[in-house]
Amino acid sequence: MEHYCIYCGRRGSPENPVVNGVCLECRRRRGELVTVVRRRLEAEVCRICYAVKIGGQWIDSDGLADAAALVARHWYGKAVRPGPGVERLELLGIEYVTKPSWRTVVRYRLRGSYGGRVFEEHADIEVYLRPSKCPRCIMYDSREFEAVVQVRRIDRGRVENALTKIFMSDPRAARDLIDVVEAGGGIDLYFYSHGAARRTARGLVKKIRGLVMRETYEEAGMRSGRQRARLYIVVKPR
Numbered sequence: 701m702e703h704y705c706i707y708c709g710r711r712g713s714p715e716n717p718v719v720n721g722v723c724l725e726c727r728r729r730r731g732e733l734v735t736v737v738r739r740r741l742e743a744e745v746c747r748i749c750y751a752v753k754i755g756g757q758w759i760d761s762d763g764l765a766d767a768a769a770l771v772a773r774h775w776y777g778k779a780v781r782p783g784p785g786v787e788r789l790e791l792l793g794i795e796y797v798t799k800p801s802w803r804t805v806v807r808y809r810l811r812g813s814y815g816g817r818v819f820e821e822h823a824d825i826e827v828y829l830r831p832s833k834c835p836r837c838i839m840y841d842s843r844e845f846e847a848v849v850q851v852r853r854i855d856r857g858r859v860e861n862a863l864t865k866i867f868m869s870d871p872r873a874a875r876d877l878i879d880v881v882e883a884g885g886g887i888d889l890y891f892y893s894h895g896a897a898r899r900t901a902r903g904l905v906k907k908i909r910g911l912v913m914r915e916t917y918e919e920a921g922m923r924s925g926r927q928r929a930r931l932y933i934v935v936k937p938r
């Protein structure tokens with residue numbers, strides 16, 4: 701029987717349950733309710749538009765505070781684990797311990813259950829943001845891209861599925877794809893060529909029911925003595 705705490709000797713109770721020979725209060729005092737696995741999280745942030753690179757993708761943010769919160773939220777499950785005997789640890793929210801900047805101490809506010817008793821706890825980690833430049837800003841500066849397919853308000857899984865099929869059957873379109881960037885609640889696909897963008901957009905309309913595409917052009921300066929036009933294609937539900 702393990703009804704007594706090995707540290708304080710008290711008998712377990714509904715208010716202060718004993719699990720694996722340790723009571724809730726002793727776990728809290730010893731800082732064992734939450735295990736911080738990674739004290740330091742890092743991510744690149746675009747110093748022009750504040751997009752943040754998370755899991756290989758660039759995601760729009762409203763600034764350093766927002767970027768730090770996005771990073772902390774995304775890596776929450778990797779940064780923090782339930783301590784011994786703790787069940788159902790969940791994230792209640794995120795607070796800033798230091799003023800949000802390129803280096804920010806972020807506090808996870810957490811709730812969990814220990815021997816059936818619900819508790820709240822917090823854990824602090826550091827988020828380091830490295831100034832960088834996102835592919836979209838690089839492209840806007842270099843003005844190299846020729847066409848953008850802006851996919852809006854369509855289920856991400858279905859879009860990814862359709863794109864995989866389109867690029868498998870049209871390797872030239874895949875080769876002309878420069879980058880995929882999260883934007884406006886959807887994704888922007890940047891292409892070197894108008895043709896690849898148009899074929900990709902048509903492929904999406906064909907593969908996902910109820911979509912429409914709309915093309916617009918923007919003048920993009922001269923190249924090799926010819927006036928260039930940049931093509932924008934919006935693909936969205938009808």
Ligand SMILES: [Zn+2]
Pocket residue numbers: 705706707708709710722723724725726727
């Ligand atoms: Zn105890």
Ligand SMILES: [Zn+2]
Pocket residue numbers: 746747748749750751833834835836837838
């Ligand atoms: Zn940027």
